[in-house]
Amino acid sequence: MVSDLLLPDSGAWNTSLIRHLFPNSVASAILSFERPLRNIDDFVYWKYTRDGSFLTKTAYTGFLIQHFNLLHSSPASWCWKRFWGLPILPKWKMLAWKVLYSSLPVADLLKLKGIPINSTCVFCHVSSESVGYLFRDCPLSRHLWDSFSWESLPKPEAPLSFLVSFSAVISRYVTTKNWSALDRFFGICWAIWLTRNSVRFRSTVYSPDSILHIARDWWDKSGKARDFSDSLNDIPLGFSYPFVSQVLRGNPNVPDIVIMHFDGAWDQGNYNAGIGWCFWDTSSFQSIGGGARACMAASALHSELQACLFGLRHALQSFCLFYGAWHQGNYSAATYGSWFY
Incomplete structure (x- = not known):
């Protein structure tokens, strides 16, 4: 019992007993806990709420945090803390968030949720449409990524899982402040997503060149928005205001x-x-x-x-x-x- 580790008179931790029973690291952790101001019975405390009461939504939040712990344990995790302030288009930030938290409505996810839909990739008509397959593993997507000379710059690679690869590429560009490369990366992802939606819902005719044209158009828009400094009106979130x-x-x-x-x-x-x-x-x-x-x-x-x-x-x-x-x-x-x- 926790009460056995407390001094009977003051209610403070029995330091000598705790250090005798536990290793130094565990003892230090126990002694770092703040004691209540008055004697109360032990109770179950849920750490994901302020009052310690259990709520289903906080359990789901805790599950998500553990499931995507990779993002928070990444060497460049500091990049994600200011991700929403990056000088890129807000549409791309939402796309990245949905990709990383598995909320982008690709066919595989919709089918998993019970929606009757043909989950085959609309580009190759061979494999099912998952996030990783749509943006990286589909032959068309691989062709689009290979259409540019990335030199030493990172791009999504097959040996890694797509989420790991996706977050690593963004983190690298953010760390080096290579905004033009980040524009190019998101421009291709955004063009793939727009074309996928047009083909699936409107049966649009496409070609690799048309997708690349869309990508170039969007990363050009992002660059112009970043350089915009003539007016204070309608400046996208994440871009600096001129003085x-x-x-x-x-x-x-x-x-x-x-x-x-x-x-x-x-x-x-x-x-x-x-x-x-x-x-x-x-x-x-x-x-x-x-x-x-x-x-x-x-x-x-x-x-x-x-x-x-x-x-x-x-x-x-x-x-x-x-x-x-x-x-x-x-x-x-x-x-x-x-x-x-």
Whole structure:
């Protein structure tokens, strides 16, 4: 019993007894567990929920985590933590997610779910259509991959399982920041998927050249989207915002005296928001004031605007407004104004 490892008076761990009974690694793990503040009976605790109660959906989540543990134990696992912020088309990110978590509706998966469908590959009409076969092992897919000179760059290889190969290729390109190669890789995958859908659902006539044309068109779109910097409107998720300035009042050639930064955070569940702002002296690069408060907001943008509003009110009370400009940074909105006493 766990209670046998506790000191009867204080309820703390009996360190000497634990180190006597268990190896050092196990003893250290036991001693690292935090003890309850009061004496309570032992109970079953489910680690996948905050309150320790068992839920079926958390059991399914735990199964998925174990099933796809390879993705998290990969040497380049840090790449996946920022995968959704990569400078590639959002369509491709969704495709990769569905491939890696076996949710792409290929014929094999649909048949497994009880949907009456012909699971034969629409390209070769020989083998069943699985994710690996569609994107790599089909003769047509192999021809498409071999149509380009990859040199030392990785491409999906047959000796490895497709999921391992797929994740390894993406991880390699992300690690080296080879965005053009990543465009080419996803362009071919996306062209295969689009053509497969056209053939299966609309009986479209295709050729290897037509698929390659689709692939080139899409990776060209991804490259142009990444280089796009003329407008703030409709920039795809994962691409950086250009830095622009617009004068709202006063002379833009007057050097800045004080800069104001602001930020807001919003809880969608209860509409609570927290906002803050600070002022920086441009001559000394030191903070000269600021503020924060809790409030209610209808959206994340609303919280940002409230932070700006209260910051400007603070500035009007503390400084005499001289001129202001709006700036949009790469990852967060920031405004600055020049003020004098």
